[in-house]
Amino acid sequence: MKLDELCTPKSSNLAQKDILENHGNYPVYGASGFIKNVNFFHQQNAYIAVIKDGAGIGRTMFLPPKSSIIGTMQYLIPKNNVDPKYLYYAVRAMNLSKYYSGATIPHIYFKDYKKELVPLYSGDKQKMISLSLEKLEDIIAKKQQLLSSYDQLIKSRFVEMFGDVSQKENGFTLNDVCEKMVRGPFGSSLKKEYFVPEGSTTYKVYEQKHAINREINIGDYYIDSQKFNELKRFEVKPGDVIMSCSGTIGKFFVIPRKAKPGIINQALLNFKLNESLINHEYFLQSMYLIISTIESKGSGIANITSVNNIKKTNLFLPILTEQNKFSEFVQQVDKLKFVIQKSLDETQTLFDSLMQKYFG
Template identity: 25%
Template sequence: MTKTIKLGEVIESPISGEWGEEGSRVKVLRSTNFTNEGYLDLSDVVTRNIPEKKIQQKKLKPGDIIIEKSGGSPNQPVGRVVYFDVADEDYLFSNFTSVIRPKNGVFPRFLFWFLFGNHLNKQTLNYQNKTTGIINLQLQRYIEETNLLIPPLPEQRRIAALLDRADALRQKDRQLLTYYDELAQSVFLDMFGDPVTNEKEWEVSDLGNMIQDGPKNGLYKPSSAYGSGTPILRIDSFYNGQIVDIGSLKRVAATSSELAQYLIEENDIVINRVNSRSHLGKSALIPRLAEPTLFESNMMRVKFKSALHPVYTIYILNSTYVKNQILGRAKDAVNQSSINQDDIRSFEIPIPPLSLQQQFASIIENIEHQKVAVRQQMAESEALFGRLLQESFGG
């Protein structure tokens, strides 16, 4: 029989983490080892010197759920959880985390998915506070006040297995999308070689020699001008060379003169000129647009000559080779860095034959078609997972 009980009734008292001192006695998991999908990333685990007594008291057991209780950000509240299932090695967990260990009669994966869904639906936002710049989860209050619908153990196992399968499906779709991204990069290197070494001995030119128009800084408008009018491209609207969702751009009131100066067109490239060093210089290829669209002041618009195919150009601009040139020219200020128009003109890039660039663009077009299908599949698997998560816990 399903019953509603408090979370605190089905778990042991939370175990707080340890940090210790520098050393190599035991591996310690931090919130940086958390992924947002509930998995542990063990690629960068620190080791710390912690007394043997505490290791024995607090070492993790398979089936433990580690919860992030300090850290977070305005866009990523604390309360993330990961499931621990490593059986062959000792691990502890840092003082920014705690362990939630289910009591007998509670299936660990069932409890994990409940806590995962709670955070996904931002229930942990109600239990946050901020001290000395750090966001903290009021873990004890969260445990005492959170209700859980808990069915008999066989039903818990069934629900957990169902969610595991739905999660595996969405993870498979994400991995497939990553595969296509990696395939595109492999094709680039196979056809053009590493631009750092230029082993194919392509002609190298300053980017300025290849520019037909620009670079031109974008339109600045105060926040009061936003809300309606003409769509405007902002730096949060593109990633990895592509516009993320052209249909969801913000809109801004603009004069006819501004429209004439700051429009972007298909096959233009925009380059971010002001940002943190890690995102400085990111660029995007403009796709076909349904209506006139502007670009914002923290980026520059560039139109290239026909000797450069737009698809090849966006790949070379997003390469590590050009990224290093960007960082070498960056002007650093408090919390941000910048590049200017002359910096962009000075970038050196290899210029392969146009016919080879066109061949590359054709292959990338086919890969992008496959990615469109995968994204649709991803949307469906994400929606399925979300529905099952809600239905499983009385949402």
């Protein structure tokens, strides 16, 4: 059936400024989620909300009874024969962002996607499908939470062993512990016209997303051997640490042994460590603390992307044997994380396959 046969669209004229002084027990939601509680509600029953304007356009939320949304969102009210959670998963599978229009402030309209087709099962089967998907999402969330707790355990152990290194120094700077620090080439040196299809003699171009996602098996940009030799100064090798430097700043990734030969682009900074002085685990945790401290002060984060500035950054450096003790701890925790991540990936694959089965 068509979407508009399964739900009724409604608009909201509520603005955040209208509820600043209003307090109560009923939640109001916006594009980023919960905003605050107020003393009224616009929807008696559970419903679906779609972000129709601005950032996150097309993203779908399932929201509780006795709540409201602000005007940048669209109500989708399930009809009587439709399970609300089933409709939520159906709409979520539609990838509504493909319908957006508008360059300055993107927006989508219900009239653009109201003819999307949705399989209509019996009420019992709708509930079975939604409960199955909901249970898998709950498992995914718990595994993600467990991974986060392991990351927090590593941070806590680091502080326990070395203190707050962002507030300590013993005469070392980043320049002292790195054999090389290089920011990627200017954009004019690496235009899209230089990119070639992947082949046996091509070299990968590592981008911002490799550092942010901590993943090498993404990205489709390659250069030939001639361009690689021209930009060999920006070569990245296994064991190097890349850092994101544009937009999302301060995400790190250690290039693994299986990585393809390549170079970094202008949005990355590459650190080659002097491993006789510092190991990777200690370096990464120190940098996380240093950047977190800079961010908490509300200024200066852009300076960390300048090679000249970052070379001068103070770094508390304990003896290597102490660093190695921390590294051994991290490696043990990483083994636990690997098991959880594998299970998480399998659960996510199952969830995706069921979404495809029911709504694809």
